[in-house]
Amino acid sequence: MKTQTKIALIFFLILLSTIMVLSASVYFFTTRYSFTDFYKRLEIRGVVTARAELDHEEANQTVLQEVRELHLEKLPEEKEYFFKIEPGHSFEAEAAQLSLPKSFFSTLLATGSATHQMGDIFFTGIRYSGKAGDYLVIVSAANYYSTHHLAYLRNILLIGIVLASAVALFVAFVFSRQVFTPVKEITDKVKEISSQSLHLRLESGRVNDEIGELETTFNNMLDRLETAFETQNNFISNASHELSTPLTTIIGEAEVTLSKSRSETEYVESLTTILSEAERLEKITKSLLFLAQTGFAGKAQKFDKVRVDQLLWDVKSTIDKINPKNKVQINTSLMPESPEQLKIKGNEQLLHLALTNLVSNACKYSHNKPVTVSIGAADDKVIIVIKDTGVGIPDAELKFIYDPFFRASNVTEYEGYGIGLPLARNIVRMHTGELLVVSKINEGTTVQVTFPIGHYSLG
Amino acid sequence: MKRTILIPTDFSIESLNLFKYAAQHAQEPLNIVLVHGLHLSDSIFDLLFRTRADSVSKLTNPDFEDACRILRNKYASRINSFRIEIFSGVTQSAFQNFLEGNRITEILIPKTYTLRVSGKSFDVLPYLRASKLAPQEVEWKPIENAPERNQLAEIFLT
Numbered sequence: 001m002k003t004q005t006k007i008a009l010i011f012f013l014i015l016l017s018t019i020m021v022l023s024a025s026v027y028f029f030t031t032r033y034s035f036t037d038f039y040k041r042l043e044i045r046g047v048v049t050a051r052a053e054l055d056h057e058e059a060n061q062t063v064l065q066e067v068r069e070l071h072l073e074k075l076p077e078e079k080e081y082f083f084k085i086e087p088g089h090s091f092e093a094e095a096a097q098l099s100l101p102k103s104f105f106s107t108l109l110a111t112g113s114a115t116h117q118m119g120d121i122f123f124t125g126i127r128y129s130g131k132a133g134d135y136l137v138i139v140s141a142a143n144y145y146s147t148h149h150l151a152y153l154r155n156i157l158l159i160g161i162v163l164a165s166a167v168a169l170f171v172a173f174v175f176s177r178q179v180f181t182p183v184k185e186i187t188d189k190v191k192e193i194s195s196q197s198l199h200l201r202l203e204s205g206r207v208n209d210e211i212g213e214l215e216t217t218f219n220n221m222l223d224r225l226e227t228a229f230e231t232q233n234n235f236i237s238n239a240s241h242e243l244s245t246p247l248t249t250i251i252g253e254a255e256v257t258l259s260k261s262r263s264e265t266e267y268v269e270s271l272t273t274i275l276s277e278a279e280r281l282e283k284i285t286k287s288l289l290f291l292a293q294t295g296f297a298g299k300a301q302k303f304d305k306v307r308v309d310q311l312l313w314d315v316k317s318t319i320d321k322i323n324p325k326n327k328v329q330i331n332t333s334l335m336p337e338s339p340e341q342l343k344i345k346g347n348e349q350l351l352h353l354a355l356t357n358l359v360s361n362a363c364k365y366s367h368n369k370p371v372t373v374s375i376g377a378a379d380d381k382v383i384i385v386i387k388d389t390g391v392g393i394p395d396a397e398l399k400f401i402y403d404p405f406f407r408a409s410n411v412t413e414y415e416g417y418g419i420g421l422p423l424a425r426n427i428v429r430m431h432t433g434e435l436l437v438v439s440k441i442n443e444g445t446t447v448q449v450t451f452p453i454g455h456y457s458l459g
Numbered sequence: 460m461k462r463t464i465l466i467p468t469d470f471s472i473e474s475l476n477l478f479k480y481a482a483q484h485a486q487e488p489l490n491i492v493l494v495h496g497l498h499l500s501d502s503i504f505d506l507l508f509r510t511r512a513d514s515v516s517k518l519t520n521p522d523f524e525d526a527c528r529i530l531r532n533k534y535a536s537r538i539n540s541f542r543i544e545i546f547s548g549v550t551q552s553a554f555q556n557f558l559e560g561n562r563i564t565e566i567l568i569p570k571t572y573t574l575r576v577s578g579k580s581f582d583v584l585p586y587l588r589a590s591k592l593a594p595q596e597v598e599w600k601p602i603e604n605a606p607e608r609n610q611l612a613e614i615f616l617t
Binding site: 331377436439446 | 528615
């Protein structure tokens with residue numbers, strides 16, 4: 001069943017049950033009230049009649065007669081019965097005569113009043129003590145109101161329920177259609193967007209409502225999809241280019257060498273070239289493999305306590321080995337007093353690799369100008385800032401720097417494959433950290449790495 | 460009596476250089492009060508229900524807060540207390556009251572840096588300069604063109 005129909009039906013059922021409950025309670029309470037009221041009326045008649053018939057007061061009798069005639073109109077099938085109460089009399093015969101249950105008389109004798117209903121005829125009995133002695137007065141009459149008015153009320157309510165449910169059904173369907181119109185519109189629009197037309201977006205007119213949010217979410221998702229598609233395309237073209245360059249060199253070198261017989265030195269020379277190109281190829285594929293491995297979220301890495309300041313000194317000594325001309329300075333001026341705030345949860349080898357990549361990039365693209373590595377800690381995160389004064393990254397290319405094999409247009413003179421930064425970002429992401437790169441061309445680049453604090457206590 | 464230093468702020472990282480200077484030159488634990496000038500709102504709703512913390516959280520940004528935390532962690536043993544106050548007065552005597560109310564003993568102001576104000580904020584420097592506490596001026600080298608301008612990284616590099 002469609003959600004639209006479901007909502008319409010639920011809406012309708014809620015309305016219908018409310019109407020039913022209301023009608024039923026109106027009917028029930030009216031009936032009850034009319035019964036109590038009628039018994040009361042019979043009781044009054046009983047008292048008036050008893051005084052008139054039994055007490056034989058000349059003066060009062062005419063007055064009471066008048067009251068009866070003027071104010072108490074004769075009810076349909078009104079009948080009065082008087083029974084004198086005598087000790088030991090059980091009223092069984094009277095009960096049989098009026099076909100009333102015996103319990104009626106016993107209640108009447110015990111409490112002084114009793115009521116009974118037999119079809120349309122209602123009975124009220126009272127105990128009357130007058131001058132002539134104690135009597136039981138029983139008045140019976142047909143309840144015209146209950147038979148006719150209540151039936152009329154019932155009919156009105158039934159017809160009302162039918163009409164109201166027809167209206168409710170109509171409103172429910174209109175309402176649910178109204179609710180789902182924007183959703184249907186979105187569905188129609190999203191259907192138009194395929195992998196060939198990823199640039200299309202939903203027009204988001206509404207801003208603050210849920211549907212507007214849905215549209216924005218869709219658009220954001222499309223943004224990401226489009227970027228992912230582009231990245232994929234870029235990756236393939238860059239990767240094939242990077243891999244094919246050394247291969248072309250190897251093949252060309254081999255072909256030229258094989259074209260005729262050479263001297264031994266020439267063979268050695270060409271084999272050396274081939275070897276160095278093959279090594280380069282191996283390096284690229286290895287780093288590519290590593291990138292793929294760190295990109296997978298599924299593979300669980302062993303995380304342990306890592307002290308960030310220690311890590312940075314290790315990174316510096318590694319860089320010193322690789323590139324003795326570097327000018328890396330570790331700036332501890334904002335290092336927190338408590339070492340507790342420097343401990344993060346992570347995999348030391350991976351973090352070492354990521355930071356080495358970032359710092360060596362900073363050295364490489366600034367021709368070994370000074371690079372500052374600063375460290376600081378807020379209450380819940382450790383911040384590492386790596387600043388160089390190198391060539392920088394052009395603004396337009398800043399969004400591509402995390403694409404594997406991407407190299408900015410101004411770094412052609414430097415050696416590299418464009419894998420270091422994506423790798424570093426993968427590693428930082430594995431540690432639920434954040435990598436932020438800001439750059440100005442020819443001014444330098446600042447990389448800010450943030451890791452959540454590990455909450456290790458001292459000792 | 461503990462020293463309580465008043466420092467003007469515009470919620471930029473650069474203005475925290477004053478904070479850094481105060482902490483660096485402190486010998487004993489300090490109370491640091493950052494002050495920002497903000498006119499009272501015209502809206503009755505704001506006057507009734509908006510607290511000072513609300514207006515601060517509206518003006519501040521995560522980078523600024525992190526920078527404050529970094530400085531507080533760095534100088535943890537030299538900072539006794541740190542808070543941000545809003546000054547909404549107009550007259551110099553109102554400012555004098557503000558100083559007395561917060562038990563300020565010293566004032567630091569920048570020599571060349573000007574506070575960037577927008578919206579309902581206003582520059583508190585004139586009040587600070589005119590106060591009887593003889594503000595101390597601090598000079599630092601501005602970084603205009605660095606890529607990390609207005610980023611959290613700025614706090615590390617000035």
